[in-house]
Amino acid sequence: MGITVVGSVAFDTIETPAGKRERCLGGAATHFSLAASYFTEVSVIAVVGEDFGPAEEAVFRKRNIDLRGLEHAAGKSFFWAGSYMDNLNEAKTRQTDLNVFASFEPKIPEAYANTTHLFLANIDPVLQRRVREAMPQAKLVAGDTMNYWINDHRAALLETIKGLDVLVINDAETKTIAGNSNLVQAAQTVLSLGPKSLIVKHGEYGATAFFSERSFGGDRIIMHPFRAPAMPLAEVVDPTGAGDSFAGGFFGYVASQPELNPQVFRKAMFYGSVMGSFCVERFGTERNASLTREEIDARFEVFKDLTHL
């Protein structure tokens, strides 16, 4: 039962028009697991350094996230510094220190062996594939990536995405993988590389899902493209982690359901958008670390109202 996520747990220094935060808890696996924790059990595989202490651990513990796969290594945790001063839709990276992540070798606790859903957050596609192969019992596997792997580690990346049930990336990444500037054509090309479905995240404009002809679950079901909105927000405090929170809400809801059918996929995308919309309302993990399921479901209804005739 539940999701295992492999990815980064990090410290972020973030500057946005709303202010600045030094070394707040961040990382793709962090944002993903917090968002998913409102829907299902979540277990983390990652590595942190000696700077990761009780305060950071408490954020995960409060959400009952399993940290038995969180390795503590000598040295410092992954660190990222970025600014959104010029453009809230795109971070300008000021600094990236891999630190303990540079030599990360994912180790999977035996306790994770009953995981049914696996999320491969944005890390080296070689490691993503190694984790996937070490968890053959996972019946649904989703993953993310970024332009660095697409451009400089293409062969390894294609090998990883080939086996995915759901690939969750953004417009630019989709177009870069395909070498095509038309989103629909690019999506078709990406699907021809193997993933059963592709969710393209459009930032403030929501996300669109595309499906290959291979079905989920038992029966062969033709699934049409589906578009989930983003929430029109009067204030975006910090966009960091919005995409990972989308993935967490999406996959968390999927994992909470007995099967992945078109109706579940659609609702899951709405929950993804909901978690992304909460994430950006505060810095770092502040908002998604302390929500209630009632707040989440109330916003789900707002998303329905925003899109349904």
Add this chain to the structure above:
Amino acid sequence: MGITVVGSVAFDTIETPAGKRERCLGGAATHFSLAASYFTEVSVIAVVGEDFGPAEEAVFRKRNIDLRGLEHAAGKSFFWAGSYMDNLNEAKTRQTDLNVFASFEPKIPEAYANTTHLFLANIDPVLQRRVREAMPQAKLVAGDTMNYWINDHRAALLETIKGLDVLVINDAETKTIAGNSNLVQAAQTVLSLGPKSLIVKHGEYGATAFFSERSFGGDRIIMHPFRAPAMPLAEVVDPTGAGDSFAGGFFGYVASQPELNPQVFRKAMFYGSVMGSFCVERFGTERNASLTREEIDARFEVFKDLTHL
């Protein structure tokens, strides 16, 4: 009954990755009226030159569009040349010849006196307001504009949009009017300038409607923001006129209904997106000049499937 539209009827030379067309029929009033003609009676107020002949007139006649307000003047029609070779989402203007439009003085035929719905397509806001004042019987008035008027004729533009029921513009125009790069804040500022509602067109990502607290029709109804998708299209042949076709589908449907309430507004936005999606499938007016209501309603269902849980 029906809509009167004032705006440009023009010839366009268009270059896109799909090919090139010389001097095809175009102009905001043309694209608007063709799209609206599938829903209601449409009457045009515009001016053309001696190059506007029976072939062009036949496009309107075939859709039963009333051309009694189309003035024929000595000289050439408005001409625009643009290219989408670099970016399908934004035209690069190569040439604009106002020609007979430079001295356009809208004249309103008596036969148009029973018009209930008035659309002020993108022209000089002074002319837009003059037409509006000459048609006081119009119970709903919508309009468009562009950055040129926003930047260089701001006072006249603000005077015109103050009285609109629906302002239909794009993201960049909304942000420019408000001087604010956050879309929701910008929309709130634009609404504070007087229009009852604002539809912001996002191109390939659809459109979002925002509402002021003033209601449509009799009862005071709180209307929440609403987002209509665009169609994910594998081939965009020519984006020219997509925004005007959106406005035509939107306002055409509105005019076909006994009142403008939230349900009608939402369905109208879907019909707007439908007409925009057809428009870009061929060059110029080719697609929207020869549709059937059955094709339109079939695509409306596709849009529902694309967005509804």
